[in-house]
Amino acid sequence: MKKLFAILAVMGALAFGTVQSVNAQDEAAAAAAPAATEQVDQTPAPAAEAATEADVVTAEENVGIHKELKTKYIEGSAFFMSFIAAAFVIGLAFCIERIIYLSLAEINAAKFKKQIEALLKAGKLNEAKELAKNTRGPIASIYFEGLDRIDQNLDEIEKAVVSYGGVQAGYLEKNCSWITLFIAMSPSLGFLGTVVGMVQAFDKIQRVGDISPTVVAGGMKVALITTIFGLIVALVLQLFYNYILSKIEALTSDMEDSSVDLLDMVIEYKNK
Numbered sequence: 184m185k186k187l188f189a190i191l192a193v194m195g196a197l198a199f200g201t202v203q204s205v206n207a208q209d210e211a212a213a214a215a216a217p218a219a220t221e222q223v224d225q226t227p228a229p230a231a232e233a234a235t236e237a238d239v240v241t242a243e244e245n246v247g248i249h250k251e252l253k254t255k256y257i258e259g260s261a262f263f264m265s266f267i268a269a270a271f272v273i274g275l276a277f278c279i280e281r282i283i284y285l286s287l288a289e290i291n292a293a294k295f296k297k298q299i300e301a302l303l304k305a306g307k308l309n310e311a312k313e314l315a316k317n318t319r320g321p322i323a324s325i326y327f328e329g330l331d332r333i334d335q336n337l338d339e340i341e342k343a344v345v346s347y348g349g350v351q352a353g354y355l356e357k358n359c360s361w362i363t364l365f366i367a368m369s370p371s372l373g374f375l376g377t378v379v380g381m382v383q384a385f386d387k388i389q390r391v392g393d394i395s396p397t398v399v400a401g402g403m404k405v406a407l408i409t410t411i412f413g414l415i416v417a418l419v420l421q422l423f424y425n426y427i428l429s430k431i432e433a434l435t436s437d438m439e440d441s442s443v444d445l446l447d448m449v450i451e452y453k454n455k
Contacts, residue, residue, distance in 0.1 A: 263376030263409045267369055271416040274365030277358050278423035285355065285430040290320045292437050296444055299326060303452045308333065321351035321434065322441045329445045333452065340449055344442050351438065355431045362427070366420045373413020380406025 295318060302311035308330065315327035328347040332340050384403060388394055 263372055263379070264412060266372050267376075267409065267412050267416055270365045270369050270372065271420070274362055274369070274416070274420045275423070277361050277365070278420065278427065281358055281362070281427045282423070282430070284357075285427065285434065288320045288355065288434060289430075290318065290322060292322055292441055295323065295326075296441060299330075299445075300448055303448050306455075308452075321348075321355065321438055324351055325438060325442055326445055329442075329449060333449055337446070337450065337453070341446060344445060348438055348442055352435055355434055359424070359427065359431075362420060362424050366417050366424060369416035369420065370410070370413040373410040376409030376413070377406045380409065 298314060299311050302308075302314065312327060312330045315323045315330060325344055325348055329340055329344045332343050335343075381403065384406060
């Protein structure tokens with residue numbers, strides 16, 4: 184949880200910095216506008232027209248996607264859009280935490296197994312256990328558990344390796360259920376906001392007593408924005424979730440292969 188809070192704090196700081204940067208750019212643009220206007224007035228008519236066209240192009244280029252998203256966010260229902268934004272931030276924090284954890288759990292398994300095998304062949308059991316203990320990742324932890332019980336019979340060692348492998352697999356899948364929760368919640372919150380917005384639009388039509396396109400389109404636009412944002416959040420989180428699942432599957436496969444190799448090393452060591 185400390186890692187999660189740290190990630191949320193960093194993301195909040197980045198978001199605050201981005202907002203401050205956007206505000207500073209807007210203020211700078213507003214301050215530079217009078218000077219640009221005076222400069223255009225002092226030029227001849229053709230040059231003034233060219234400058235006006237250049238200003239229009241520059242203004243269009245400065246309208247970035249973040250400003251467009253900000254506008255659409257404001258146009259939507261603030262209540263439901265806040266819930267969608269919260270689901271995105273928290274879900275993304277869980278995704279980042281899982282990606283960091285899984286990245287740190289990856290090691291060069293082939294190199295590690297060769298080192299352990301060389302130490303066991305040399306009869307250096309304590310050195311092999313120390314290497315497994317000081318190496319990060321689930322594969323090294325499984326090796327340490329197996330080597331720590333090397334004096335027991337082979338069946339007990341195999342049961343210990345399999346059981347501890349299941350424990351390590353559980354660590355890899357930790358917090359994934361929260362990611363799936365926010366993936367499901369985001370479009371649901373968007374649909375809920377749409378339904379509520381449609382009800383409000385029909386209430387407005389009833390109060391006005393007119394079903395003109397302006398009244399209907401305005402209410403429906405605000406209502407559908409929440410669905411759009413909810414679906415976007417769900418898609419982004421789903422991409423991260425699938426990437427996390429692929430890393431978990433790769434690590435699980437390496438753990439299974441390494442467990443088999445460990446049992447072979449133990450048999451060879453005990454038969455010396």
